[in-house]
Amino acid sequence: MMSLRYRQAVCLVFALSSLVFPLLGKQKQAQKESAPYFILPTWDGKIVKSTSLKDQVILMVFFQTWCPDCQRMSPHLEKIYQKYKAQRFVVLGVSHDVEKVKAIAPYIKKYSLTYPILLGDTSIAINYLNVTARSPNFTIPYLVLVNRNGNIVGRFVQGRNKETTDFQLLEDQILSLL
Numbered sequence: 001m002m003s004l005r006y007r008q009a010v011c012l013v014f015a016l017s018s019l020v021f022p023l024l025g026k027q028k029q030a031q032k033e034s035a036p037y038f039i040l041p042t043w044d045g046k047i048v049k050s051t052s053l054k055d056q057v058i059l060m061v062f063f064q065t066w067c068p069d070c071q072r073m074s075p076h077l078e079k080i081y082q083k084y085k086a087q088r089f090v091v092l093g094v095s096h097d098v099e100k101v102k103a104i105a106p107y108i109k110k111y112s113l114t115y116p117i118l119l120g121d122t123s124i125a126i127n128y129l130n131v132t133a134r135s136p137n138f139t140i141p142y143l144v145l146v147n148r149n150g151n152i153v154g155r156f157v158q159g160r161n162k163e164t165t166d167f168q169l170l171e172d173q174i175l176s177l178l
Helices: 002-030 066-087 099-109 122-129 167-175
Strands: 039-041 047-048 057-063 091-096 117-119 142-146 151-157
Touching: 039 117, 057 066, 057 122, 057 167, 066 091, 066 099, 066 167, 099 117, 122 142, 142 167
Parallel strands: 057 091, 091 117
Antiparallel strands: 039 047, 057 142, 142 151
């Protein structure tokens, strides 16, 4: 049978943890996560450096051309890009297709995409998607939203976040940063 002191100690631990753990969560939210530096080629041979995107709101879309959800998303992202690009908003497609340009060129044509499409590599996935070199796999489409100060303010993963299918909700997130 448990002693009275032991039961009181257990209750005290539970009471304190209910006060401390919510504070730890708030502290983590208050920390800013700076978007890592990158330099990547585009599908058409240009180079994009993250430093050239200073003071812009950026939506990075990690995708592959064979992905049905990515295919459904691309026309919506193009509309959002066209609507807000004059307000210093940019969509950056980050393709992780093995066939690179051979796969991307027809995709761009099919969906009439004008936003930049970058040729992604493992390093950008490690830096932006929190994967490791040992396990570089991630769910697509995966969206990363960066504010004008260069801080990551949103991560939206297919199947986990509504912003990957509710494009009005995604647009509202973007609008709040413009």
